[in-house]
Amino acid sequence: MHLRKLLPLVAIAAAVVVPTQAHADAAISGVPAELQDPARQVQQQAFQWQQQLPRPQQDQLAQFVQPLPQPLPELLLPPIFSNDLDGWIRNALHVLGQRGIPASYEGIHRNALRESGGNPRAINLWDSNAAAGIPSKGLMQVIDPTFAAYHVDGTSWDIYDPVANIAAACNYAAHRYGSIDNVFGAY
Numbered sequence: 001m002h003l004r005k006l007l008p009l010v011a012i013a014a015a016v017v018v019p020t021q022a023h024a025d026a027a028i029s030g031v032p033a034e035l036q037d038p039a040r041q042v043q044q045q046a047f048q049w050q051q052q053l054p055r056p057q058q059d060q061l062a063q064f065v066q067p068l069p070q071p072l073p074e075l076l077l078p079p080i081f082s083n084d085l086d087g088w089i090r091n092a093l094h095v096l097g098q099r100g101i102p103a104s105y106e107g108i109h110r111n112a113l114r115e116s117g118g119n120p121r122a123i124n125l126w127d128s129n130a131a132a133g134i135p136s137k138g139l140m141q142v143i144d145p146t147f148a149a150y151h152v153d154g155t156s157w158d159i160y161d162p163v164a165n166i167a168a169a170c171n172y173a174a175h176r177y178g179s180i181d182n183v184f185g186a187y
Contacts, residue, residue: 115140
């Protein structure tokens, strides 16, 4: 079925479907680059409408949308992640998976707990990086130059954003160690 024929369905579904609460800049797989911005606008509008629906109707709509051809299910019902360590890791894994950056839940979780105790606002003011004026920041304790160099498209440029911090750290670890899964100490 051609996407053109599905546009009326998209317009209707956009008015009542739950879009992602994941990072607003995350790419929607299967949607061409030139249509990413309009697709995100559809998601945002759908989120606003969704707030008015009772949960049973949201569930019914999800059952209707899931069998549709891609990218419609992801566009209209993308994953929703909780705003906690588990959700941040799962959100980052979603973004990393779309970009082919290797990482596992266990590897990220282990390093996040070691580096910051799971605190996305953590900052290290005592190590050699801090002494050099570039303290390690965030969930995975990334320094500003590393964050900028290994920033992952589709995530925030805020180093304290936990998903962006995880993604940059995993991207750096993938380039330096093959994967965050191979990191068992300071990196």
